[in-house]
Amino acid sequence: MKFSTRLAAMAVPGLVALPLLAAPAVADDHGTELMATLGELNDSGGSGTAWAKVDGTSVWLSVEVQGLLDGAPHAQHIHIGGANSCPDPMMEGTGPDGAIRTTDAADSYGAVAVSLTNDGGMTGPDHALDVANFPATGTYTYERTIEVSEEVAAQIADGQGVVVVHGVDHDGSGAYDGEQMSDLDPSLPTEATDPALCGELAVGQMDAPSGGVQTGGASTEGMEYSGFAMGGAVLAAAGIGGLLLRNRRAEG
Amino acid sequence: MTTKHQGRGAVRPAALGLLxxxxxxxxxxxxVVAINRQVPDPPRPASATSAVDAPAGRGGQTGPADRAGRETAAPVADAGKTAAPGTAARGTAAPEGTALTTGPQSATAPGADVGPETMAALPAAEPVSVRVDAIGVDSPLHALGLAADGTLEVPSGALVDQAxxxxxxxxPGESGPSVLEGHVTGPGGRPSVFFELGALVPGDRVEVDRADGSTVAFEVYRVDSYPKDAFPTVAxxxxxxxxxxxxxxxxxxxxxTTGHHVDNTVVYARAVAADS
Known part of the structure; x- marks a missing residue:
């Protein structure tokens, strides 16, 4: 793929710095949990969260996204490198009206380390723009377990990973278009690859429970005094019946 | 009209007519007594009335019934005042507070605003009891873990009504979000330890006693309600x-059909210096 060389070039500055970082002691028995709140870039209008668990070289990841352009693919990756951080959303980029393009913020989040493709899709950096295999709605929940290298697993567990979701409809046309082409793939509009959401995967402080909490015993809407109420109702009905009967007789 | 029973009616004693x-x-x-003795619904956080929960609200409960249980006859006019928990009280930057608080991402990022003096982290010490004066909670605490399916275990048996x-x-007191849970209702629908939790508002205090003899004070900065099937784990x-x-x-x-409430009420608080 023609864009892979560009990505590889992007990756170089990040890789130079990496060997200097001592690999952290990864993963006790439960592995390492990480979480990120995804903030919007380029006024994408979106929001989201990411939750990851690193266990050995397996990375389980759940990404929830809301409010991006619907009906369009959203490439999403774990970036590693640079300052291991998200850029200032106000930074001046090289895109339309100063929009931030993916390479503009490489100093912040480095290069693609893992491509968060759908099940079946390849997950290496070479598949960063495998558009057919990324979520293609504006609101979605993504979940997948991905095998990564020991180095990448250690870096993510150390809190160096940054989740970036791409695809911004700058001009509000409802589709990826516009005259400027992507800095990653000249065959795509820059809207298709500009970053929309970014969040730093921070090491969690607990083993987060799954889902909600079942702290309800029973409904308060039931009848706690149903015996009273039933008895009362029967008594009242008997009374009404008796009165009706009497009236009838009186009339008769 | 039949006339068959006419004769018998006439000899009936007067007392029987009163029966x-x-x-x-x-x-x-x-x-009437039975209906009046019903346990009311637990209070809902004020923010639960916005966005997500509004369509599900039932009659009379969609309003900010939050404090109604504690402050007699809380007027509906309080809606505007309490509609943005976690944002209004301390003026954090959240221009769209009510809309944002129902989403997993909120403008009220933990630790982001300036409140009373926040407390430095303490070494670990297990909690032994929790007090929430605003809603009359004073409960011993026991430790629970995760169930086999990864969900949080909930109090049961003799401890069912304890947090x-x-x-x-x-x-509590260590860096990070310490999680306390309690039932809203027990078997039969009677109120349990956290029945009133949804009535808390930003600024309310929660105190936790720890096994090392220390007490950590927390101040509520956000109260929210989420559908369990969209529980905002990261938030x-x-x-x-x-x-x-x-x-x-x-x-x-x-x-x-499931035997469970569909929402979770979550109160967010951060540690503050005890005398602030």
């Missing part, structure tokens, strides 16, 4: 810069 009336009055009285601390979370359990607390219970509609 239907007595029955009616007694019966109606019993029904619990999730032992996989930081101890509730995600890392925080300092010591925080999460109080969790159930709320919302009761789903009779």
């Amino acid at each position: 239907p009336v007595v029955c009616l009055v007694l019966g109606v009285l019993l029904v 619990a601390w999730y032992s996989g979370s930081p101890t 509730v359990y995600g890392p925080t810069p300092g010591p925080e607390l999460r109080l969790i219970t159930c709320g919302g509609e009761f789903d009779t």
Whole structure:
């Protein structure tokens, strides 16, 4: 793929710095949990969260996204490198009206380390723009377990990973278009690859429970005094019946 | 009209004629008493009225019934005042506070605003009891872990009406979100330890006694309600810069098919210096 060389070039500055970082002691028995709140870039209008668990070289990841352009693919990756951080959303980029393009913020989040493709899709950096295999709605929940290298697993567990979701409809046309082409793939509009959401995967402080909490015993809407109420109702009905009967007789 | 019974009616003693009336009055009285003795629905956080929960609200409950239980006859006009928990009280930058608080991402990022003096993290020490004066809660705490399916275990048996601390979370006072949970109702629908949790508002205090003899004070900065099937894991359990607390219970509609409430009420608080 023609864009892979560009990505590889992007990756170089990040890789130079990496060997200097001592690999952290990864993963006790439960592995390492990480979480990120995804903030919007380029006024994408979106929001989201990411939750990851690193266990050995397996990375389980759940990404929830809301409010991006619907009906369009959203490439999403774990970036590693640079300052291991998200850029200032106000930074001046090289895109339309100063929009931030993916390479503009490489100093912040480095290069693609893992491509968060759908099940079946390849997950290496070479598949960063495998558009057919990324979520293609504006609101979605993504979940997948991905095998990564020991180095990448250690870096993510150390809190160096940054989740970036791409695809911004700058001009509000409802589709990826516009005259400027992507800095990653000249065959795509820059809207298709500009970053929309970014969040730093921070090491969690607990083993987060799954889902909600079942702290309800029973409904308060039931009848706690149903015996009273039933008895009362029967008594009242008997009374009404008796009165009706009497009236009838009186009339008769 | 038949005339068959005419003769018998005439010989009926007068007292018997009163019987239907007595029955009616007694019966109606019993029904009224029974209805009045019903346990009311637990209070819902004010923010639960916005966005997500609004369509599900039932009559009379969609308003900010939050404080109605504590402050007699809270007027509906309070809506505007309490509609943006976690944002209004301390003026954090959240221009769209009510809309944002129902989403997993909120402008009220933990630790982001300036409140009373926040507290430095303490070493670990297991919690032994929790007090929430604003809603009359004073409960011992026991430790619970995760069930086999990864969900949080809930208090049961003899401890069903006590609050619990999730032992996989930081101890209260340590850096990070310490998780306390309690039932909203017990068997039969009677109120349990966290029945009133949804009535808390930003600024309320929560105190936790720890096994090392220390007490950590937390101040509520956000109260929210979420559908359990859209529980915002990262917002509730995600890392925080300092010591925080999460109080969790159930709320919302009761789903009779699953036997559970459909929502979770979550109170967010952060540790503050004890005398601030």
